[in-house]
Amino acid sequence: MVLGxxxxxxxxxxxxxxxxxxxxxxxxxxxxxxxxxxxxLARRFDVKVPSLYSHxxxxxDLKTRITLYALAELADRAxxxxxxxxxxxxxxxxxxxxxxxAREHPGRYAAARLRLDPRTAATSAGPRHAQxxxxxxxxxxxxxxxxxxxxRLIGSTFxxxxxxxxxxxxxxxxxxxxxxxxxxxxALDALLHNWPAPTPEVAS
Amino acid sequence: MVLGxxxxxxxxxxxxxxxxxxxxxxxxxxxxxxxxxxxxLARRFDVKVPSLYSHxxxxxDLKTRITLYALAELADRAxxxxxxxxxxxxxxxxxxxxxxxAREHPGRYAAARLRLDPRTAATSAGPRHAQxxxxxxxxxxxxxxxxxxxxRLIGSTFxxxxxxxxxxxxxxxxxxxxxxxxxxxxALDALLHNWPAPTPEVAS
DNA sequence: CTCGGTCGCCTAAAACCATTAGGCTGTTGC
DNA sequence: GCAACAGCCTAATGGTTTTAGGCGACCGAG
Numbered sequence: 001m002v003l004g005x006x007x008x009x010x011x012x013x014x015x016x017x018x019x020x021x022x023x024x025x026x027x028x029x030x031x032x033x034x035x036x037x038x039x040x041l042a043r044r045f046d047v048k049v050p051s052l053y054s055h056x057x058x059x060x061d062l063k064t065r066i067t068l069y070a071l072a073e074l075a076d077r078a079x080x081x082x083x084x085x086x087x088x089x090x091x092x093x094x095x096x097x098x099x100x101x102a103r104e105h106p107g108r109y110a111a112a113r114l115r116l117d118p119r120t121a122a123t124s125a126g127p128r129h130a131q132x133x134x135x136x137x138x139x140x141x142x143x144x145x146x147x148x149x150x151x152r153l154i155g156s157t158f159x160x161x162x163x164x165x166x167x168x169x170x171x172x173x174x175x176x177x178x179x180x181x182x183x184x185x186x187a188l189d190a191l192l193h194n195w196p197a198p199t200p201e202v203a204s
Numbered sequence: 205m206v207l208g209x210x211x212x213x214x215x216x217x218x219x220x221x222x223x224x225x226x227x228x229x230x231x232x233x234x235x236x237x238x239x240x241x242x243x244x245l246a247r248r249f250d251v252k253v254p255s256l257y258s259h260x261x262x263x264x265d266l267k268t269r270i271t272l273y274a275l276a277e278l279a280d281r282a283x284x285x286x287x288x289x290x291x292x293x294x295x296x297x298x299x300x301x302x303x304x305x306a307r308e309h310p311g312r313y314a315a316a317r318l319r320l321d322p323r324t325a326a327t328s329a330g331p332r333h334a335q336x337x338x339x340x341x342x343x344x345x346x347x348x349x350x351x352x353x354x355x356r357l358i359g360s361t362f363x364x365x366x367x368x369x370x371x372x373x374x375x376x377x378x379x380x381x382x383x384x385x386x387x388x389x390x391a392l393d394a395l396l397h398n399w400p401a402p403t404p405e406v407a408s
Numbered sequence: 409c410t411c412g413g414t415c416g417c418c419t420a421a422a423a424c425c426a427t428t429a430g431g432c433t434g435t436t437g438c
Numbered sequence: 439g440c441a442a443c444a445g446c447c448t449a450a451t452g453g454t455t456t457t458a459g460g461c462g463a464c465c466g467a468g
Binding site for chain 2: 113115118130145146148149152153155156157158159160161163164167168169170171172173174175179180182183184186187189190191194195196198199
């Protein structure tokens with residue numbers, strides 16, 4: 001049955017897992033990752049809620065897929081930004097990709113922080129992120145053992161800063177977050193150039 | 205009506221906001237901050253759900269109170285740990301307080317990260333945390349402007365590391381997180397001792 | 409001592425979300 | 439042409455939040 005140009009009665013809405021994930025990612029950016037709900041998504045597709053269960057196992061499955069999508073998208077951006085850069089440039093480029101992505105797509109960034117079960121995580125873009133992080137350290141001279149610690153430091157600082165900024169932690173204090181971000185990039189760069197040896201245990 | 209020693213029929217369960225918050229904090233540590241629900245709390249007090257609404261405005265209010273509780277508890281621990289310490293000792297002591305608290309009370313730590321509205325935040329223990337963070341920098345020689353950046357760096361790194369460790373981000377990679385933590389404390393200490401000047405803008 | 413008020417809990421009910429079971433209808437492949 | 443399937447639907451259950459209103463127990467005043 002067709003009225004005007006609108007297919008009215010039993011038309012297919014054209015729901016696919018891919019479109020669900022895409023719409024879910026957009027919804028996350030609008031209402032937060034927690035607001036991504038099967039119901040909200042069904043409304044967005046103008047479809048009854050149970051219809052989505054043919055395309056997605058359950059709510060958890062939906063969120064996992066959005067997480068994988070965000071991780072891959074972010075890894076793509078990171079890889080593109082790192083191409084042709086090394087050392088300080090690479091460090092800042094990578095950090096800025098993460099930060100910009102989080103500000104542009106807060107819901108997807110939150111999605112990327114969802115804990116995945118180990119099997120899923122192994123086939124996600126997670127390892128690509130780790131790889132890119134390690135690539136940055138090639139521009140600095142760090143011993144093998146120190147590299148892991150440095151990767152963890154950089155990852156922690158990136159994520160911590162972005163998470164605090166996004167949560168509004170810097171909203172009501174003085175200097176522009178942008179300025180702090182730049183100074184922190186400077187500081188990390190300096191630190192990587194001059195990575196300290198471990199402090200020996202002090203026998204009391 | 206009394207059976208044995210049990211008051212059976214219409215006894216008061218003795219719910220108070222304080223006991224709700226306390227139980228809510230414990231519940232958060234057991235099932236995660238998201239699992240803290242009015243229903244779950246009512247079950248724990250063996251009381252019907254709507255009864256809690258005389259003690260707490262709504263679910264949001266409950267969570268806010270748990271957040272305030274956690275922030276205060278954490279600030280107390282931090283202040284105690286910082287007493288009599290300066291410089292590197294103070295830095296490590298503060299970081300370790302945060303990290304230990306997060307591992308001991310993951311739900312409360314998550315609660316402490318809840319975004320508060322500005323009015324509530326101003327009267328929370330949040331400013332105390334900021335104060336303690338600034339106190340650490342007294343042991344290092346930093347210009348006024350650099351202090352804020354350094355505070356933000358330290359806060360970001362602490363929070364980022366703890367958050368990644370808690371989320372299991374280091375679960376399946378090589379070195380012990382404890383070792384990385386110590387090396388990162390060393391690195392932060394070295395960085396604060398040798399804080400870099402801002403890199404000048406390079407005119408293209 | 410008793411009477412009214414308040415406090416602390418209750419039941420009832422509406423609204424939203426997740427999930428399962430089962431039905432109906434075009435479309436597609438043989 | 440028909441059977442199977444894909445894609446959507448209705449119906450129903452159960453959990454969560456929140457509001458409205460009731461009822462008994464305790465407490466202070468007369």
